[in-house]
Amino acid sequence: MTGSVTVVGLGPGDPDLLTRSAEAALARAEDLIGYIPYVARVPERPGLIRHATDNRVEVDRARHALELAAAGRHVAVVSGGDPGVFAMAAAIFEAVEAGDPLWRTLEITVEPGITAMLAAAARLGAPLGGDFCAMSLSDNLKPWAVITARLDAVLRADFVVSLYNPISKARPWQLGRALALAAEIRAPDTPVIFARAVSRPDEALRVLTLAEARETTADMATLVIIGASATRLISRGDGVPYVYTPRSVPA
């Protein structure tokens, strides 16, 4: 019998936001592979071998999964949010493309999850109501010059911009530069959302203006959303306003 690899999106954190299809894929798995905090989210059960790793090289993890599947195992590879958004799904296909031709005959499926950007947007209202884009600010896998060129282009095109991986210990300055670039292009009162640990017990939401926004407001668990020119706020009782971007754009 041939093995399989299912790349499973675990959603932003709250188990209620895991799809039933993802849950079923986890229940079928014999081996579970992923970065430690994601593997920790999947309950232990007899018959499931957990391979939690702190190796951040995703392609290494992908190869391991494919080797196990080639040996006949049913493997689930887990990512937070959606596995296709700055996560393991692309690493799996990169490994397949470059690897053993036998891997192409394995059954490989991807189970989508709710990505951080959509979970954060839902908490705030509808900040992604118009055209938007998503970028990873990490320069581990691409040059910083590419990131700034893309960011400059989408800011000028007036997209709402979601920034994943805004900051880490090894990358302390990138978000500050990105916000400074935004301030050159967008108005100082543009809303900027800092959505931290959405749907987890330590969730924290802040809405600042671009003039107030600082990189120190973010950490590795934060998603940053920079509003477009039409993005606006509706104040409400409890402090954090609704944020929305109308779908309509004047002619």
Ligand code: SAH
């Ligand atoms: N595949 C994931 C993204 C991986 S990149 C997804 O689809 O959500 C990791 C980045 O995602 C973090 O640095 C942070 O910017 C964002 N992120 C992941 N989970 C989050 C959450 N629950 N709340 C806010 N941001 C989150």
